[in-house]
Amino acid sequence: MQFFDKLFGKKLSQVKLSTVDYNRYFDKKEIDDTPLEFLSLGELFVPSGEIIVCDPLAGYFHTKSLTKIVKPGRYPVTISVAKTKNSGERYAIAKLEFSKDKATRWELALIEGQDIKSLRKKDEFFGFPVDAGLGCFMDAKTKYFYNEFDDEFMKDHPGGNIYDDLFAAEFKKNAKDQNDTHDIGDWLNFHLPNKPDMNVIMFHSGYGDGVYPSYWGVTDGGDICSLIIDFMVL
Numbered sequence: 001m002q003f004f005d006k007l008f009g010k011k012l013s014q015v016k017l018s019t020v021d022y023n024r025y026f027d028k029k030e031i032d033d034t035p036l037e038f039l040s041l042g043e044l045f046v047p048s049g050e051i052i053v054c055d056p057l058a059g060y061f062h063t064k065s066l067t068k069i070v071k072p073g074r075y076p077v078t079i080s081v082a083k084t085k086n087s088g089e090r091y092a093i094a095k096l097e098f099s100k101d102k103a104t105r106w107e108l109a110l111i112e113g114q115d116i117k118s119l120r121k122k123d124e125f126f127g128f129p130v131d132a133g134l135g136c137f138m139d140a141k142t143k144y145f146y147n148e149f150d151d152e153f154m155k156d157h158p159g160g161n162i163y164d165d166l167f168a169a170e171f172k173k174n175a176k177d178q179n180d181t182h183d184i185g186d187w188l189n190f191h192l193p194n195k196p197d198m199n200v201i202m203f204h205s206g207y208g209d210g211v212y213p214s215y216w217g218v219t220d221g222g223d224i225c226s227l228i229i230d231f232m233v234l
Contacts, residue, residue, distance in 0.1 A: 014116060015107045015108065015116065016107070016108040016116050016119060016125070017105055017106060017107060017108075018106035018107075018108065018215050018230075020106065020230070021106070022093060022095075022103070022106055022215065022217065022228050022230070023102060023103060023217075025080040025092060025093045025095075025228075025234075026038065026078065026080055026093075026095060031082075031234055032234060034082050034083065034084055034085070034234060035082075035083040036080055036081065036082060036083070036092070037080075037081040037083060037089070038078055038079070038080060038081070039078065039079040039081055039187070040076065040077075040078055041077040041078065041079060041187050041189055041201050041203065042076070042077065042189040042199075042201065043074040043075060043076050043077070044074065044075050044076075044077055044096060044137050044138070044139070044199060044201050045074050045139065045142070045197060045198055045199055046070065046072055046073055046074070046075060046139045047072050047139055047141045047142070047198070048072060048139050048140050048141040049069045049070045049071060049072045049139075050065035050066070050069055050139065050140035050141075051065060051066050051068075051070065051096070051137065051138075051139065051140070051227060052064075052065050052066070052136075052137070052138050052139070052140055052142075052143055053066065053109070053128050053135065053136070053137060053214045053227075053229055054128050054135070054136060054138075055128065055129065055130045055131055055132050055134055055135060055136070055205075056132075056134055056135075056136040056138070056146075056200055056202045057131075057132035057134055057162070057163055057167075058129075058130070058131035058132045059129060059131065060136075060143065060146070060147075061147055061150075063111075063128070063143070064111040064112055064113075065111065065140040065143075066109045066110065066111060066214070066227075067109075067110050067111060067112060068109070068216055068224060070098050070224055070227075071098070073098075075096055075097055075098055076096075076097050077094065077095065077096050077097075077137060077189075077201045077203075078094075078095045078097065079091050079092075079093070079094050079095075079187070079203055080092050080093040080094075080095070082233045082234055084233070087207070089186075090204075090206050090207060090231070090233045091186065091187075091203055091204045091205065091206055091231055091233070092206065092230075092231055092233035092234050093228050093229065093230060093231065093233075094135060094137070094203055094228065094229040094231070095226055095227070095228045096137050096226060096227045096228075097225070097226045098224060098225055098226060098227075099223070099225045099226075100225075101219045101223065101225040102219065102225070103217030103218055103219060103225050103226055104218070104219060104220050105217075105218050106215040106216065106217055106218070106228070107215060107216045107218055108125055108126060108213060108214075108215055109126075109213070109214035109215055109216055109227065110126060111126075114126045125213040126213065127211040127212045127213040127214070128211065128212060128214070129210075129211050130205045130208070130209050130210055130211070130212060131209055132163070132209075133204060133205055133208045133209060134202050134203065134204060134205055135202070135203060135204075135205045135212065135229055135231070136200050136201060136202040136203065137200075137201050137227075138199075138200040138201070139198070141198070142192070142195075142198040142199070142200060145192050145194055145195040145198055146192060146198075146200055148194060149192050149193060149194045149195075150162065152194070153165075153166065167188065167190075167202075168184065170185075170188050170190065171184055171185035171186070171187070171188050171202075172184055172185045173185065174186070174187055174188060186203060186204040187201070187202060187203040187204065188201075188202045188203075189201050189202075190202060205231050206231025206232055206233045207231070207232075207233065210232070212229055212230060212231055212232065213229075213230055214227060214228065214229050214230075215227070215228050215230065
């Protein structure tokens, strides 16, 4: 145990490590006979360094930021798209990349109040709930203005639905085939109308609704180089 404490620089009871090396989802073009495609969604503005992962259409008002803090800046978001045999293209992994350094371990991302010691089984994890088939990355400061924007939008559209009344048309702009009525678009880099420098990067959540974990990519030196969301596709 002392060997692993020295190796990881902290008590193992304080972290839960993934058994998956998520580098392979972005280094390889195929996993388990499933072809992969990589999709760039642009850069996320991170003014506070506090990251939120959530469903951008359900439950985001009270979502807490993750406990680790990164250096403020603008960071690229990439999706590893799995071209599954039976279900077509599915967003498998979403990655927010803070540096080009390679992660050598993946630590389960937590929010305040979550205790690793309460996870008794090997396959247990903390994650965020998805009820609208979408996940997202946003900064904690952005969430304040996103909530403000949502409140004002709903006041102007009483009885409306922000997806149907706004986001559906925006997602459609990113559809691969604009003429295909079934292709509604799977991602959106949304800049807030009330704070245009701030953005929320939204994307489809694998097979849809569920609870999905996030992991910090950490280097040998203990630096955070990435944050991924695993949509449990592969």
